[in-house]
Amino acid sequence: MSNSAWQREFLELLDAHGATLMAMLRRLCGNRQDAEDAFQDTALRVWRNLPSRPSLRNPRAWVMTIGYRAFLDARGRQKRHDSIQDPEDGRSGSPRQMAERAEEAERVQAAIVNLPEPIREVVVLHYCAGLSIRQTADAMNVAEGTVKSRLNSAINALRSVLQ
Numbered sequence: 001m002s003n004s005a006w007q008r009e010f011l012e013l014l015d016a017h018g019a020t021l022m023a024m025l026r027r028l029c030g031n032r033q034d035a036e037d038a039f040q041d042t043a044l045r046v047w048r049n050l051p052s053r054p055s056l057r058n059p060r061a062w063v064m065t066i067g068y069r070a071f072l073d074a075r076g077r078q079k080r081h082d083s084i085q086d087p088e089d090g091r092s093g094s095p096r097q098m099a100e101r102a103e104e105a106e107r108v109q110a111a112i113v114n115l116p117e118p119i120r121e122v123v124v125l126h127y128c129a130g131l132s133i134r135q136t137a138d139a140m141n142v143a144e145g146t147v148k149s150r151l152n153s154a155i156n157a158l159r160s161v162l163q
Contacts, residue, residue, distance in 0.1 A: 016059070024125070025070075039067070041073070060130070064125065064131055068121075111158050115154055122151055126151060
């Protein structure tokens with residue numbers, strides 16, 4: 001594959017999955033600056049691995065897994081935890097409806113922040129990044145049963161906090 005074909009495929013991958021990747025990284029990292037750093041690291045890793053990657057059945061899962069691993073590497077270097085910020089909602093409505101949605105989103109984000117780290121990571125990968133149970137398990141190098149168990153724990157914990 002020529003350099004121009006790699007560039008085109010690279011840009012297509014980022015165009016198609018960049019927004020989801022950034023949303024996932026913002027939730028995992030807890031702040032925009034660290035998420036942007038992890039995004040850049042992910043883009044570099046995607047570029048480097050593009051020529052040697054296997055045939056992809058699900059390119060989004062491949063990009064999200066690389067992003068998750070970039071997050072893990074950054075977390076290992078930083079060892080700091082910030083609160084997770086709510087992404088911009090962008091929905092319209094009355095000021096009261098918008099305030100209520102913002103307040104509810106803050107409650108949910110605060111509840112997610114307080115989940116134990118492995119459970120929070122499963123929630124973010126599965127629900128925010130849209131990875132399947134199998135893809136989440138592969139990204140985290142854990143069994144599918146572990147992902148299901150952590151998702152169940154998360155749902156129970158969030159249900160008790162948010163009721």
